[in-house]
Amino acid sequence: MNKMAITGSIIAGLLVLTAICAPQLTSYDYKAQEISQRLQPPSGSHLFGTDELGRDVFSRMIYGARTSISVGLIAVFLAVLIGVGLGAIAGFFGGWIDNVIMRFVDIVLTIPTLFLILMLIVFLGPSITNVMIIIGLTSWTDIARIIRAEVMSVKKLAYVDAARLIGLRRRDIIRRHILPNIMGPVFVYMTFGISGAILMESGLSFLGLGVQPPHPSWGNILTGGKDYIESAWWLVLYPGAAIFTAVFSFNLLGEGLRDYFNPKLRKE
């Protein structure tokens, strides 16, 4: 493994750990408002200060990590499920099935993704579940294309013929013999997908189209903070830095994995 992948996975791992251990890391309730303590700068009792409603920003940030990480993971899981499924079917069967699936991919690719997400979110209503599902539903096209190309090249190899000759069902050939051999690009895609989903979720939440308060998200902490940008810098700095760190670490991991799975670079 290379340095990028290791650094990326350490930072991302810490974030995931923070998300899991959120209740252990803070003694404040992220929803508890204490108006007399509003807009307090960072101090010993409130590590990252308090927000406009007197809530502890550190707690909201930590629970915000839960939001971001779970949106990232679930959205990408959904995208991979759809993308790998359709891509593998298109690549393996070819012919008219391939044609129909790929034309559908073309259609989804041509609608500007942001418009598609915007429409779906406004019409289905903003909520954390909808954000996960919608990001998943709009980001599977790339992975479908990658998987299709990979399957098409792998299915010509001798061991796939051998599997067919011993009479395995086509479903089993795809699942047991082809997919495990093309997991490299899937992992690379997933890490970039997670950072993309985190970025998208925070952007949507920032505009009020994503995770709804009082449920915390790095994006909606920033929404509150932007009105106090001149007086309460901590409300803007910390959530932004958190989004950047999360996106950066998963991107780094993705870069590292891409090099790792690229045989040309590995030999060097």
Next chain:
Amino acid sequence: MRRYIIRRLLLMIPVLLGITVITFCIVHLTPGGFVRVNMEMNTKISPDSMQKLKALYGLDKPVHLQYLDWLSRFVRFDFGHSFTDNRPVLEKVLERLPATLLLNITSLVMIFFFGTIIGVTSALKRNSPYDRIMTAVTFVGYSMPAFWLALVMMMAFAVKWPVLPVSGMTSMNFDMMSATEKVWDIARHLVMPVFITAFGGLAYVSRYVKSGMVEALTQQYTTAAYAKGLPERDIIFRNALKNSLLPVITLLGLSLPGLIGGSFIFETIFAWPGMGRLAYDAAMTFDYPVIMGTVTMAALLTLTGNLLADISYALVDPRIRYK
């Protein structure tokens, strides 16, 4: 070549139809929306007048008939009228297009200009400290949440040290300015959004140019050019750069959807009067005709852009042309 173009043009028709069907379904079949918010949730409205209102907006027919209505008007380039201000949708879309194109084309030019410079110089000084710093800087830009950077920059350069305008595309007294002042005014408004967009997009281009350059410099024709005694500058710019720019054309084609659609998150923060904002406002007010109009226009322009990118790729790379 001509047959290829005709075939591609014909293929655009089913894709465009599919896009309009999907958009129409999202707009009309999901819960919530115009009827629910403006009529069903309104307790004062009588069933009778609700029926009349639906008929007024053409929402009383079955969905598939509404779609066919829309389609028959669309082929005549009639996108209908906005629900909110009753202006023709096409007019509303066309008036927003220049702002989006201005912002995105300027950003794209910056991205490709600086991306190419960084890519070429990094390839020439591979693995040097310069190369590493540039990789790190572009990577940071790529991971940066643009809306946050926008907030921070607005705070720094518009509030704390007011050297740049906060938002919008023009100043309040724009109408009273002379032509040169107008250009200067728009240019000042462009600085922050263009910088942020370009900073985020540099990584892609510089990476492609760099790996293309590195590959071209190790090719035999480069060795041959050195052996022939050509000056290094000619080798780099005439031979290597030309070939390493090929994938950049594809990249240009791929960046078109964003170019035309614009980003509503970004445009909302900067109050930029572009297509993204129009789509955002339309979605928020459930303005069906405007939603359909923006999505269809964006898709149409994207398809045309992709086609142009493919054609220009075929034009510069003879291997594709003769296939």
